[in-house]
Amino acid sequence: MKFRTALAIVLAVLAGVLYLFQPWSCLTTTGLLYLVTLLVGLSMVLLWSTVPKRRVDPTGKAVFITGCDSGFGNELAQQLDSLGYTVFAGCLAPDREGARALKSSCSDRLKIVPIDVTDDFQVSQAVNFVKSNIGNNVLWAVVNNAGVAVYCEIEWCAVQEFQKIMDVNVFGIVRVTKGFLPLLRQSEGRVINVASLAGRFTLPAFAAYSMSKKACIAFSDGLRQEMKKFNITVVTIEPGLYKTPITYEDYLIDHNRKSWAETPTEVRKDYGEEYFDVFLKQVQLSLKQARPNLLEVVDNMVEAVCAEHPYHRYVPYWRNQLRAFIIGSLPVSISDKLFARRFRMIEPESRKNKSPKGNKTPSPKDKTFWN
Numbered sequence: 001m002k003f004r005t006a007l008a009i010v011l012a013v014l015a016g017v018l019y020l021f022q023p024w025s026c027l028t029t030t031g032l033l034y035l036v037t038l039l040v041g042l043s044m045v046l047l048w049s050t051v052p053k054r055r056v057d058p059t060g061k062a063v064f065i066t067g068c069d070s071g072f073g074n075e076l077a078q079q080l081d082s083l084g085y086t087v088f089a090g091c092l093a094p095d096r097e098g099a100r101a102l103k104s105s106c107s108d109r110l111k112i113v114p115i116d117v118t119d120d121f122q123v124s125q126a127v128n129f130v131k132s133n134i135g136n137n138v139l140w141a142v143v144n145n146a147g148v149a150v151y152c153e154i155e156w157c158a159v160q161e162f163q164k165i166m167d168v169n170v171f172g173i174v175r176v177t178k179g180f181l182p183l184l185r186q187s188e189g190r191v192i193n194v195a196s197l198a199g200r201f202t203l204p205a206f207a208a209y210s211m212s213k214k215a216c217i218a219f220s221d222g223l224r225q226e227m228k229k230f231n232i233t234v235v236t237i238e239p240g241l242y243k244t245p246i247t248y249e250d251y252l253i254d255h256n257r258k259s260w261a262e263t264p265t266e267v268r269k270d271y272g273e274e275y276f277d278v279f280l281k282q283v284q285l286s287l288k289q290a291r292p293n294l295l296e297v298v299d300n301m302v303e304a305v306c307a308e309h310p311y312h313r314y315v316p317y318w319r320n321q322l323r324a325f326i327i328g329s330l331p332v333s334i335s336d337k338l339f340a341r342r343f344r345m346i347e348p349e350s351r352k353n354k355s356p357k358g359n360k361t362p363s364p365k366d367k368t369f370w371n
């Protein structure tokens, strides 16, 4: 049973108990009626949200997806193909395993489109390719899924890394969306942007990635309002942490080591090697908490493409929905403390004798937030 269904039933039962037994004598009849109506209303809304959404007919509809080489994009391309959509699978490396596997496992409708979203020319080539190969279909959806991540503290994250991540995760989306909007206007289709919960909340060592995903959400918010006049729908998908190549431990650890080695000696001295070692352990610990079931995310992406009336925002996995709701309602001082508890660091070298807190090494039980 879905969490929302269970919660709806609990609320409805609670409403019934209140109404029948009226346990609180301090409540007036009107007060009680208000409470019961509120609980019943809430349970109805929750139940309604679990009813599967009506889907559009995939016949004659094409979808363009970026970043299909691996992860969510690869899985989404396969699923939409099996549902009968004509899929244009944008791949950064069309000769590598991911694209080849798509070609061999999907129908003839699926076409691989080479695209690096940071390259204006390649984006316009991809638009031309779709135009020339779309046949009698309309372009129904564009899924901006391509993305990169870094997981390191600001002081050893080079400015070029910030620029690169913004170029892929933000300007890539802007380029691709602007390129395809004329086709989407014809079909009154939709743009689906894969953001992240990191776009709502910034955890330590996530500043660069969070900046890009916050910008992606801001772009989507603006686009949604501006495209309403053309009946174009804009949706964001905001997952927590999942096991895909973007969260590969080896890559992220190597990247940190390289960045650390290139950091000025003065900065490294202030932090100290011990701090950096503990940092790497924390990164490893938190990546181990990544959720393995990609379908939690891909099902939401499929619904965003297929539903007649999709939500504007999808947060896969009920615990992450709950956490996002609670953390979003907390003052920053408290949410900062919560995040710090989940990413426990020791004092940097230059603070060791100044801090009253001592230098507690984090425990392996510490978990990351979005798992």
Ligand SMILES: NC(=O)c1ccc[n+]([C@@H]2O[C@H](COP(=O)([O-])OP(=O)(O)OC[C@H]3O[C@@H](n4cnc5c(N)ncnc54)[C@H](OP(=O)(O)O)[C@@H]3O)[C@@H](O)[C@H]2O)c1
Residues within 6 Å of the ligand: 066, 067, 068, 069, 070, 071, 072, 073, 091, 092, 093, 115, 116, 117, 118, 144, 145, 146, 147, 148, 149, 168, 172, 194, 195, 196, 197, 238, 239, 240, 241, 242, 243, 244, 245, 246, 247, 290
């Ligand atoms: N996994 C998570 O925990 C998580 C959480 C929240 C949001 N997301 C978002 O979900 C999206 C998909 O990521 P994923 O988790 O499925 O990881 P992934 O498997 O690494 O997918 C990202 C894809 O984007 C491609 N890509 C990278 N740079 C590109 C560029 N310049 N142009 C075109 N394509 C490019 C990658 O190609 P290569 O493999 O060749 O580099 C890869 O196929 C990303 O936007 C990511 O930020 C992921």
